[in-house]
Amino acid sequence: MAAVGVAGAGYVGLTTAACLAGLGHDVTCAEVDQSKVDQLSRGEVALGEPDLAPLVRDGLAAGRLRFTPDPGALDGREFVFACVPTPAGPDGAADLGAVEAVLAALHPGPHTVLVVKSTVPVGTCARIAETAGIPVVSNPEFLREGHAVHDFRHPDRILLGGEEPAVARVAALYADLGAPVVRTDHASAELGKYASNAFLALKLSYVNLLARLCERTGADIDAVTRTMSLDERIGPHFLHPGPGWGGSCLPKDTSALVATGAAAGVDLTILRSAIEANDRQHDHVVARIRQAAGGRLDGVRIGLFGLTFKAGTHDLRDSPALAVAARLAAAGAVLTGYDPGVTGGDQAGPVQRVDDPVLAAKGARVLVVLTEWPEFGGLDWSQLAAVAEGDVVVDTRGVLDPAALRGSGLRCLRLGHPAGE
Numbered sequence: 512m513a514a515v516g517v518a519g520a521g522y523v524g525l526t527t528a529a530c531l532a533g534l535g536h537d538v539t540c541a542e543v544d545q546s547k548v549d550q551l552s553r554g555e556v557a558l559g560e561p562d563l564a565p566l567v568r569d570g571l572a573a574g575r576l577r578f579t580p581d582p583g584a585l586d587g588r589e590f591v592f593a594c595v596p597t598p599a600g601p602d603g604a605a606d607l608g609a610v611e612a613v614l615a616a617l618h619p620g621p622h623t624v625l626v627v628k629s630t631v632p633v634g635t636c637a638r639i640a641e642t643a644g645i646p647v648v649s650n651p652e653f654l655r656e657g658h659a660v661h662d663f664r665h666p667d668r669i670l671l672g673g674e675e676p677a678v679a680r681v682a683a684l685y686a687d688l689g690a691p692v693v694r695t696d697h698a699s700a701e702l703g704k705y706a707s708n709a710f711l712a713l714k715l716s717y718v719n720l721l722a723r724l725c726e727r728t729g730a731d732i733d734a735v736t737r738t739m740s741l742d743e744r745i746g747p748h749f750l751h752p753g754p755g756w757g758g759s760c761l762p763k764d765t766s767a768l769v770a771t772g773a774a775a776g777v778d779l780t781i782l783r784s785a786i787e788a789n790d791r792q793h794d795h796v797v798a799r800i801r802q803a804a805g806g807r808l809d810g811v812r813i814g815l816f817g818l819t820f821k822a823g824t825h826d827l828r829d830s831p832a833l834a835v836a837a838r839l840a841a842a843g844a845v846l847t848g849y850d851p852g853v854t855g856g857d858q859a860g861p862v863q864r865v866d867d868p869v870l871a872a873k874g875a876r877v878l879v880v881l882t883e884w885p886e887f888g889g890l891d892w893s894q895l896a897a898v899a900e901g902d903v904v905v906d907t908r909g910v911l912d913p914a915a916l917r918g919s920g921l922r923c924l925r926l927g928h929p930a931g932e
Protein backbone atom coordinates (compact mmCIF):
# COMPACT_ATOMS: atom_id res chain seq x y z
CA MET A 512 0.00 0.00 0.00
CA ALA A 513 1.41 3.37 -1.01
CA ALA A 514 0.78 6.84 0.43
CA VAL A 515 -0.71 8.77 -2.47
CA GLY A 516 -1.64 12.43 -2.83
CA VAL A 517 -3.92 13.65 -5.60
CA ALA A 518 -4.12 17.34 -6.50
CA GLY A 519 -7.50 18.15 -8.06
CA ALA A 520 -10.90 16.48 -7.69
CA GLY A 521 -12.29 16.93 -11.19
CA TYR A 522 -13.38 13.82 -13.07
CA VAL A 523 -9.76 12.73 -13.62
CA GLY A 524 -8.50 13.52 -10.09
CA LEU A 525 -11.53 12.11 -8.33
CA THR A 526 -11.56 8.95 -10.43
CA THR A 527 -7.82 8.48 -9.88
CA ALA A 528 -8.15 9.06 -6.12
CA ALA A 529 -11.16 6.78 -5.66
CA CYS A 530 -9.80 4.01 -7.90
CA LEU A 531 -6.34 4.05 -6.28
CA ALA A 532 -8.05 3.84 -2.87
CA GLY A 533 -10.07 0.97 -4.31
CA LEU A 534 -6.78 -0.74 -5.22
CA GLY A 535 -5.81 -0.53 -1.54
CA HIS A 536 -3.65 2.61 -1.50
CA ASP A 537 -3.95 5.34 1.11
CA VAL A 538 -5.13 8.46 -0.73
CA THR A 539 -5.41 12.11 0.25
CA CYS A 540 -7.06 14.30 -2.36
CA ALA A 541 -6.54 18.08 -2.21
CA GLU A 542 -9.05 20.29 -3.98
CA VAL A 543 -9.11 24.10 -3.94
CA ASP A 544 -12.92 24.30 -3.96
CA GLN A 545 -13.99 24.05 -0.29
CA SER A 546 -17.65 23.30 -1.11
CA LYS A 547 -16.54 20.37 -3.29
CA VAL A 548 -14.35 19.11 -0.44
CA ASP A 549 -17.30 19.29 1.97
CA GLN A 550 -19.59 17.44 -0.45
CA LEU A 551 -17.05 14.75 -1.24
CA SER A 552 -16.22 14.28 2.45
CA ARG A 553 -19.92 13.51 2.98
CA GLY A 554 -19.71 10.98 0.14
CA GLU A 555 -21.71 13.14 -2.27
CA VAL A 556 -20.44 13.02 -5.84
CA ALA A 557 -21.87 15.63 -8.20
CA LEU A 558 -20.27 14.07 -11.31
CA GLY A 559 -22.54 11.61 -13.08
CA GLU A 560 -19.75 9.04 -13.53
CA PRO A 561 -21.15 5.52 -13.16
CA ASP A 562 -19.76 3.62 -10.14
CA LEU A 563 -17.81 6.63 -8.87
CA ALA A 564 -20.04 7.59 -5.92
CA PRO A 565 -20.03 4.12 -4.29
CA LEU A 566 -16.28 3.89 -4.80
CA VAL A 567 -15.77 7.25 -3.07
CA ARG A 568 -18.03 6.19 -0.21
CA ASP A 569 -16.21 2.84 0.15
CA GLY A 570 -12.86 4.65 0.28
CA LEU A 571 -14.12 7.10 2.93
CA ALA A 572 -15.64 4.30 5.00
CA ALA A 573 -12.44 2.24 4.83
CA GLY A 574 -10.39 5.26 5.92
CA ARG A 575 -8.30 4.97 2.74
CA LEU A 576 -9.60 8.16 1.10
CA ARG A 577 -9.96 11.70 2.41
CA PHE A 578 -10.51 15.16 0.91
CA THR A 579 -8.98 18.44 2.01
CA PRO A 580 -8.66 22.02 0.76
CA ASP A 581 -5.11 22.09 2.20
CA PRO A 582 -2.40 21.36 -0.39
CA GLY A 583 -0.04 20.91 2.58
CA ALA A 584 -1.80 17.61 3.28
CA LEU A 585 0.09 16.19 0.27
CA ASP A 586 3.48 17.02 1.80
CA GLY A 587 5.86 14.11 1.88
CA ARG A 588 3.50 11.60 0.23
CA GLU A 589 5.28 8.91 -1.80
CA PHE A 590 3.33 9.82 -4.93
CA VAL A 591 1.65 13.13 -5.75
CA PHE A 592 -0.62 13.03 -8.79
CA ALA A 593 -1.23 16.35 -10.57
CA CYS A 594 -4.76 16.10 -11.98
CA VAL A 595 -5.55 19.73 -12.68
CA PRO A 596 -6.93 21.30 -15.85
CA THR A 597 -4.73 22.64 -18.65
CA PRO A 598 -7.21 24.68 -20.69
CA ALA A 599 -6.30 26.24 -24.03
CA GLY A 600 -4.88 29.74 -23.69
CA PRO A 601 -5.71 32.53 -26.16
CA ASP A 602 -3.13 31.26 -28.70
CA GLY A 603 -4.33 27.65 -28.46
CA ALA A 604 -1.36 26.55 -26.35
CA ALA A 605 -2.07 24.79 -23.05
CA ASP A 606 -2.31 27.06 -20.00
CA LEU A 607 -0.15 25.48 -17.30
CA GLY A 608 -1.16 27.84 -14.47
CA ALA A 609 -2.89 25.14 -12.39
CA VAL A 610 0.05 22.73 -12.79
CA GLU A 611 2.46 25.49 -11.71
CA ALA A 612 0.29 26.11 -8.63
CA VAL A 613 0.49 22.42 -7.65
CA LEU A 614 4.27 22.59 -8.01
CA ALA A 615 4.54 25.79 -6.00
CA ALA A 616 2.61 24.22 -3.11
CA LEU A 617 4.52 20.93 -3.20
CA HIS A 618 6.79 19.99 -0.29
CA PRO A 619 8.17 16.64 -1.38
CA GLY A 620 9.54 14.03 0.99
CA PRO A 621 12.67 11.98 0.31
CA HIS A 622 10.71 9.40 -1.70
CA THR A 623 8.17 11.62 -3.45
CA VAL A 624 7.51 11.05 -7.14
CA LEU A 625 5.43 13.70 -8.91
CA VAL A 626 3.06 11.98 -11.33
CA VAL A 627 1.68 14.30 -14.01
CA LYS A 628 -1.73 13.14 -15.21
CA SER A 629 -2.73 16.53 -16.55
CA THR A 630 -2.27 16.81 -20.30
CA VAL A 631 0.85 18.96 -20.69
CA PRO A 632 2.85 19.94 -23.77
CA VAL A 633 5.98 18.10 -24.79
CA GLY A 634 8.91 19.28 -22.69
CA THR A 635 6.89 20.16 -19.58
CA CYS A 636 7.75 17.16 -17.41
CA ALA A 637 11.47 17.37 -18.16
CA ARG A 638 11.39 21.06 -17.23
CA ILE A 639 9.44 20.38 -14.03
CA ALA A 640 11.85 17.59 -13.03
CA GLU A 641 14.75 19.97 -13.43
CA THR A 642 13.23 22.78 -11.39
CA ALA A 643 11.52 20.64 -8.73
CA GLY A 644 14.56 18.43 -8.25
CA ILE A 645 12.45 15.30 -7.71
CA PRO A 646 11.57 12.42 -10.02
CA VAL A 647 8.68 13.27 -12.32
CA VAL A 648 6.68 10.65 -14.20
CA SER A 649 4.41 11.60 -17.07
CA ASN A 650 1.30 9.42 -16.79
CA PRO A 651 -1.34 10.83 -19.14
CA GLU A 652 -4.88 9.60 -18.61
CA PHE A 653 -7.16 8.11 -21.23
CA LEU A 654 -10.41 8.25 -19.29
CA ARG A 655 -13.53 9.06 -21.25
CA GLU A 656 -16.09 11.18 -19.47
CA GLY A 657 -19.04 9.01 -18.58
CA HIS A 658 -16.83 5.87 -18.53
CA ALA A 659 -14.05 7.07 -16.25
CA VAL A 660 -14.17 4.31 -13.63
CA HIS A 661 -14.48 1.60 -16.27
CA ASP A 662 -11.58 3.07 -18.25
CA PHE A 663 -9.41 3.31 -15.12
CA ARG A 664 -10.05 -0.32 -14.28
CA HIS A 665 -9.74 -1.64 -17.84
CA PRO A 666 -7.26 0.63 -19.60
CA ASP A 667 -6.11 -0.18 -23.14
CA ARG A 668 -2.67 0.87 -21.93
CA ILE A 669 -0.91 2.63 -19.09
CA LEU A 670 1.50 5.24 -20.37
CA LEU A 671 4.51 6.11 -18.21
CA GLY A 672 7.30 8.48 -19.19
CA GLY A 673 10.35 9.21 -17.09
CA GLU A 674 13.33 7.57 -15.53
CA GLU A 675 13.82 4.47 -13.44
CA PRO A 676 13.25 3.64 -10.65
CA ALA A 677 10.41 6.20 -10.50
CA VAL A 678 8.63 4.70 -13.52
CA ALA A 679 8.76 1.19 -12.03
CA ARG A 680 7.38 2.52 -8.73
CA VAL A 681 4.42 4.16 -10.49
CA ALA A 682 3.85 1.02 -12.61
CA ALA A 683 3.62 -0.98 -9.36
CA LEU A 684 0.68 1.18 -8.22
CA TYR A 685 -1.32 -0.12 -11.18
CA ALA A 686 0.03 -3.68 -11.13
CA ASP A 687 -3.30 -5.24 -10.16
CA LEU A 688 -4.96 -3.88 -13.31
CA GLY A 689 -2.91 -6.20 -15.51
CA ALA A 690 -2.86 -3.68 -18.38
CA PRO A 691 -0.11 -3.28 -21.00
CA VAL A 692 2.37 -0.63 -19.88
CA VAL A 693 4.22 1.66 -22.28
CA ARG A 694 7.44 2.74 -20.56
CA THR A 695 9.15 5.59 -22.28
CA ASP A 696 10.71 9.03 -21.81
CA HIS A 697 8.88 12.20 -20.79
CA ALA A 698 8.54 13.70 -24.24
CA SER A 699 7.19 10.53 -25.87
CA ALA A 700 4.58 10.05 -23.15
CA GLU A 701 3.46 13.67 -23.40
CA LEU A 702 3.24 13.46 -27.17
CA GLY A 703 1.58 10.03 -27.06
CA LYS A 704 -1.39 11.51 -25.23
CA TYR A 705 -1.84 14.44 -27.63
CA ALA A 706 -1.29 12.18 -30.61
CA SER A 707 -4.09 9.85 -29.46
CA ASN A 708 -6.68 12.55 -28.86
CA ALA A 709 -5.78 14.41 -32.03
CA PHE A 710 -6.03 11.18 -34.03
CA LEU A 711 -9.57 10.66 -32.72
CA ALA A 712 -10.40 14.21 -33.79
CA LEU A 713 -8.91 13.58 -37.23
CA LYS A 714 -10.94 10.41 -37.62
CA LEU A 715 -14.14 12.26 -36.72
CA SER A 716 -13.52 15.18 -39.06
CA TYR A 717 -12.84 12.71 -41.83
CA VAL A 718 -16.04 10.79 -41.19
CA ASN A 719 -18.05 14.01 -40.98
CA LEU A 720 -16.64 15.11 -44.33
CA LEU A 721 -17.44 11.69 -45.79
CA ALA A 722 -21.01 12.08 -44.53
CA ARG A 723 -21.27 15.33 -46.43
CA LEU A 724 -19.89 13.67 -49.52
CA CYS A 725 -22.52 10.94 -49.15
CA GLU A 726 -25.27 13.56 -49.06
CA ARG A 727 -23.99 15.00 -52.35
CA THR A 728 -23.37 11.73 -54.14
CA GLY A 729 -26.30 9.60 -53.00
CA ALA A 730 -24.07 7.19 -51.07
CA ASP A 731 -25.04 5.94 -47.61
CA ILE A 732 -22.63 6.76 -44.75
CA ASP A 733 -23.68 3.69 -42.76
CA ALA A 734 -22.56 1.41 -45.57
CA VAL A 735 -19.37 3.40 -46.06
CA THR A 736 -18.36 3.33 -42.38
CA ARG A 737 -19.35 -0.31 -42.01
CA THR A 738 -17.04 -1.12 -44.89
CA MET A 739 -14.24 0.82 -43.22
CA SER A 740 -14.88 -0.60 -39.75
CA LEU A 741 -14.57 -4.24 -40.87
CA ASP A 742 -10.98 -3.53 -41.86
CA GLU A 743 -9.05 -4.40 -38.71
CA ARG A 744 -6.51 -1.73 -39.52
CA ILE A 745 -9.23 0.94 -39.25
CA GLY A 746 -11.49 -0.49 -36.53
CA PRO A 747 -15.10 0.25 -35.69
CA HIS A 748 -14.72 3.15 -33.26
CA PHE A 749 -15.14 6.88 -33.75
CA LEU A 750 -16.82 6.47 -37.11
CA HIS A 751 -20.22 7.95 -36.26
CA PRO A 752 -20.91 11.27 -37.95
CA GLY A 753 -22.25 14.04 -35.76
CA PRO A 754 -22.57 17.81 -35.41
CA GLY A 755 -18.82 18.00 -34.76
CA TRP A 756 -16.49 16.81 -32.02
CA GLY A 757 -16.29 18.67 -28.75
CA GLY A 758 -15.88 18.37 -25.01
CA SER A 759 -13.17 19.51 -22.66
CA CYS A 760 -10.37 17.47 -24.27
CA LEU A 761 -10.39 16.89 -28.02
CA PRO A 762 -10.67 20.57 -29.07
CA LYS A 763 -8.08 21.89 -26.60
CA ASP A 764 -5.63 19.05 -27.16
CA THR A 765 -5.84 19.29 -30.94
CA SER A 766 -5.20 23.05 -30.81
CA ALA A 767 -2.36 22.57 -28.33
CA LEU A 768 -0.70 20.02 -30.61
CA VAL A 769 -0.92 22.43 -33.53
CA ALA A 770 0.73 25.07 -31.30
CA THR A 771 3.46 22.60 -30.28
CA GLY A 772 4.05 21.80 -33.94
CA ALA A 773 4.28 25.47 -34.86
CA ALA A 774 6.77 26.12 -32.06
CA ALA A 775 8.86 23.15 -33.23
CA GLY A 776 8.74 24.21 -36.89
CA VAL A 777 6.38 21.41 -37.96
CA ASP A 778 3.19 22.67 -39.57
CA LEU A 779 0.56 20.07 -38.68
CA THR A 780 -1.59 20.99 -41.66
CA ILE A 781 -3.69 17.87 -41.36
CA LEU A 782 -4.76 18.84 -37.83
CA ARG A 783 -5.43 22.45 -38.74
CA SER A 784 -7.62 21.15 -41.50
CA ALA A 785 -9.47 18.83 -39.08
CA ILE A 786 -10.20 21.77 -36.77
CA GLU A 787 -11.43 23.87 -39.68
CA ALA A 788 -13.62 21.00 -40.92
CA ASN A 789 -15.10 20.75 -37.44
CA ASP A 790 -16.13 24.42 -37.50
CA ARG A 791 -17.62 23.93 -40.93
CA GLN A 792 -19.51 20.90 -39.65
CA HIS A 793 -21.44 23.15 -37.26
CA ASP A 794 -22.28 25.40 -40.24
CA HIS A 795 -23.29 22.40 -42.31
CA VAL A 796 -25.71 21.18 -39.64
CA VAL A 797 -27.21 24.67 -39.44
CA ALA A 798 -27.62 24.66 -43.23
CA ARG A 799 -29.48 21.35 -43.07
CA ILE A 800 -31.76 22.70 -40.34
CA ARG A 801 -32.40 25.87 -42.36
CA GLN A 802 -33.28 23.74 -45.37
CA ALA A 803 -35.63 21.65 -43.19
CA ALA A 804 -37.23 24.86 -41.90
CA GLY A 805 -38.06 25.90 -45.47
CA GLY A 806 -35.12 28.21 -46.16
CA ARG A 807 -35.14 30.69 -43.29
CA LEU A 808 -34.51 30.63 -39.57
CA ASP A 809 -35.45 34.14 -38.43
CA GLY A 810 -38.21 33.84 -35.83
CA VAL A 811 -38.49 30.09 -36.44
CA ARG A 812 -38.94 27.88 -33.38
CA ILE A 813 -36.57 24.91 -33.23
CA GLY A 814 -36.72 22.09 -30.66
CA LEU A 815 -33.31 20.72 -29.71
CA PHE A 816 -32.82 17.22 -28.31
CA GLY A 817 -29.45 16.95 -26.59
CA LEU A 818 -27.25 19.78 -25.35
CA THR A 819 -24.25 17.98 -23.80
CA PHE A 820 -21.10 17.35 -25.84
CA LYS A 821 -21.87 13.63 -25.89
CA ALA A 822 -24.31 11.20 -24.31
CA GLY A 823 -23.76 9.96 -20.77
CA THR A 824 -22.46 13.23 -19.30
CA HIS A 825 -23.86 16.46 -17.84
CA ASP A 826 -21.02 18.33 -19.49
CA LEU A 827 -21.81 21.31 -21.72
CA ARG A 828 -18.21 22.46 -22.14
CA ASP A 829 -17.30 22.98 -25.78
CA SER A 830 -20.45 21.16 -26.77
CA PRO A 831 -21.05 20.92 -30.53
CA ALA A 832 -24.77 21.08 -29.71
CA LEU A 833 -24.28 24.52 -28.20
CA ALA A 834 -22.04 25.59 -31.09
CA VAL A 835 -24.89 24.73 -33.47
CA ALA A 836 -27.38 26.43 -31.12
CA ALA A 837 -25.29 29.63 -31.08
CA ARG A 838 -25.33 29.75 -34.89
CA LEU A 839 -29.07 29.08 -35.03
CA ALA A 840 -29.70 31.84 -32.47
CA ALA A 841 -27.50 34.24 -34.43
CA ALA A 842 -29.72 33.54 -37.46
CA GLY A 843 -32.77 34.51 -35.38
CA ALA A 844 -34.12 31.05 -34.47
CA VAL A 845 -35.98 30.62 -31.18
CA LEU A 846 -34.55 27.62 -29.34
CA THR A 847 -35.99 25.25 -26.79
CA GLY A 848 -33.87 22.32 -25.64
CA TYR A 849 -34.26 19.08 -23.74
CA ASP A 850 -31.37 16.97 -22.47
CA PRO A 851 -31.78 14.03 -20.09
CA GLY A 852 -28.35 14.78 -18.55
CA VAL A 853 -28.95 18.45 -17.82
CA THR A 854 -31.25 19.66 -15.08
CA GLY A 855 -31.47 22.98 -13.30
CA GLY A 856 -31.09 26.42 -14.84
CA ASP A 857 -33.49 27.86 -17.36
CA GLN A 858 -30.93 28.64 -20.05
CA ALA A 859 -28.10 26.73 -21.70
CA GLY A 860 -26.40 29.37 -23.82
CA PRO A 861 -29.10 30.71 -26.13
CA VAL A 862 -31.36 27.73 -25.49
CA GLN A 863 -34.38 27.81 -23.22
CA ARG A 864 -33.95 24.55 -21.36
CA VAL A 865 -36.96 22.36 -20.52
CA ASP A 866 -37.27 19.12 -18.55
CA ASP A 867 -39.89 17.56 -20.76
CA PRO A 868 -39.32 16.48 -24.39
CA VAL A 869 -42.90 17.47 -25.21
CA LEU A 870 -42.14 21.07 -24.21
CA ALA A 871 -39.07 21.05 -26.46
CA ALA A 872 -41.20 19.92 -29.41
CA LYS A 873 -44.14 22.23 -28.74
CA GLY A 874 -44.69 24.64 -31.63
CA ALA A 875 -41.32 23.75 -33.21
CA ARG A 876 -40.96 23.93 -36.99
CA VAL A 877 -37.98 21.57 -36.87
CA LEU A 878 -36.86 19.05 -34.24
CA VAL A 879 -33.10 18.43 -34.08
CA VAL A 880 -31.23 15.62 -32.32
CA LEU A 881 -27.77 16.94 -31.37
CA THR A 882 -26.52 14.44 -28.75
CA GLU A 883 -26.50 10.66 -29.11
CA TRP A 884 -28.60 9.83 -26.02
CA PRO A 885 -29.95 6.34 -26.78
CA GLU A 886 -33.19 7.16 -24.95
CA PHE A 887 -34.15 9.54 -27.76
CA GLY A 888 -34.96 6.46 -29.82
CA GLY A 889 -37.55 5.47 -27.21
CA LEU A 890 -39.37 8.83 -27.00
CA ASP A 891 -43.03 8.92 -27.96
CA TRP A 892 -42.47 10.57 -31.33
CA SER A 893 -46.20 10.46 -32.18
CA GLN A 894 -46.84 12.64 -29.18
CA LEU A 895 -44.01 14.97 -30.17
CA ALA A 896 -45.33 15.13 -33.74
CA ALA A 897 -48.76 16.06 -32.38
CA VAL A 898 -47.43 19.14 -30.56
CA ALA A 899 -44.81 20.23 -33.14
CA GLU A 900 -45.65 22.71 -35.87
CA GLY A 901 -43.54 21.02 -38.55
CA ASP A 902 -42.99 17.39 -39.50
CA VAL A 903 -39.20 17.18 -39.88
CA VAL A 904 -36.60 15.78 -37.51
CA VAL A 905 -32.94 16.42 -38.28
CA ASP A 906 -31.08 13.56 -36.60
CA THR A 907 -27.41 14.60 -36.55
CA ARG A 908 -26.40 11.53 -34.52
CA GLY A 909 -28.17 8.72 -36.34
CA VAL A 910 -29.95 7.48 -33.20
CA LEU A 911 -33.49 7.45 -34.58
CA ASP A 912 -35.22 4.85 -36.72
CA PRO A 913 -36.51 6.69 -39.81
CA ALA A 914 -39.16 4.03 -40.50
CA ALA A 915 -40.55 4.33 -36.98
CA LEU A 916 -40.60 8.10 -37.32
CA ARG A 917 -42.48 7.82 -40.61
CA GLY A 918 -45.07 5.80 -38.70
CA SER A 919 -45.40 8.78 -36.36
CA GLY A 920 -45.93 11.14 -39.29
CA LEU A 921 -42.42 12.59 -39.16
CA ARG A 922 -39.72 12.86 -41.81
CA CYS A 923 -36.19 12.09 -40.63
CA LEU A 924 -33.17 13.84 -42.16
CA ARG A 925 -29.91 12.15 -41.23
CA LEU A 926 -26.34 13.24 -41.84
CA GLY A 927 -24.68 11.20 -44.54
CA HIS A 928 -27.90 10.22 -46.26
CA PRO A 929 -29.33 11.78 -49.39
CA ALA A 930 -31.82 14.57 -48.61
CA GLY A 931 -35.22 13.25 -47.57
CA GLU A 932 -33.98 10.26 -45.57
Ligand code: UGA
Nearest residue numbers: 652653654655656749750751753756757758759760820821
Ligand atom coordinates in the same frame (compact mmCIF):
# COMPACT_ATOMS: atom_id res chain seq x y z
C1 UGA B 1 -11.55 11.99 -24.89
C2 UGA B 1 -10.83 10.69 -25.24
O1 UGA B 1 -11.74 9.79 -25.91
C3 UGA B 1 -10.29 9.99 -23.96
O2 UGA B 1 -9.54 8.85 -24.32
C4 UGA B 1 -9.38 11.00 -23.23
O3 UGA B 1 -8.89 10.47 -22.02
C5 UGA B 1 -10.17 12.24 -22.91
O4 UGA B 1 -10.66 12.83 -24.13
C6 UGA B 1 -9.24 13.21 -22.22
O5 UGA B 1 -8.26 13.64 -22.84
O6 UGA B 1 -9.42 13.47 -21.03
P1 UGA B 1 -13.98 12.60 -23.94
O7 UGA B 1 -13.58 14.04 -23.99
O8 UGA B 1 -14.69 12.09 -22.74
O9 UGA B 1 -12.70 11.64 -24.11
O10 UGA B 1 -14.93 12.40 -25.20
P2 UGA B 1 -15.02 11.32 -26.40
O11 UGA B 1 -15.76 10.13 -25.95
O12 UGA B 1 -13.68 11.13 -27.00
O13 UGA B 1 -15.92 12.15 -27.44
C7 UGA B 1 -15.42 13.37 -28.01
C8 UGA B 1 -16.39 13.96 -29.00
O14 UGA B 1 -16.47 13.15 -30.17
C9 UGA B 1 -17.82 14.07 -28.48
O15 UGA B 1 -18.36 15.32 -28.89
C10 UGA B 1 -18.53 12.90 -29.16
O16 UGA B 1 -19.92 13.08 -29.30
C11 UGA B 1 -17.83 12.89 -30.50
N1 UGA B 1 -17.93 11.59 -31.20
C12 UGA B 1 -17.35 10.47 -30.69
C13 UGA B 1 -18.58 11.54 -32.43
O17 UGA B 1 -19.10 12.57 -32.93
N2 UGA B 1 -18.64 10.35 -33.09
C14 UGA B 1 -18.07 9.22 -32.60
O18 UGA B 1 -18.13 8.16 -33.28
C15 UGA B 1 -17.42 9.28 -31.37
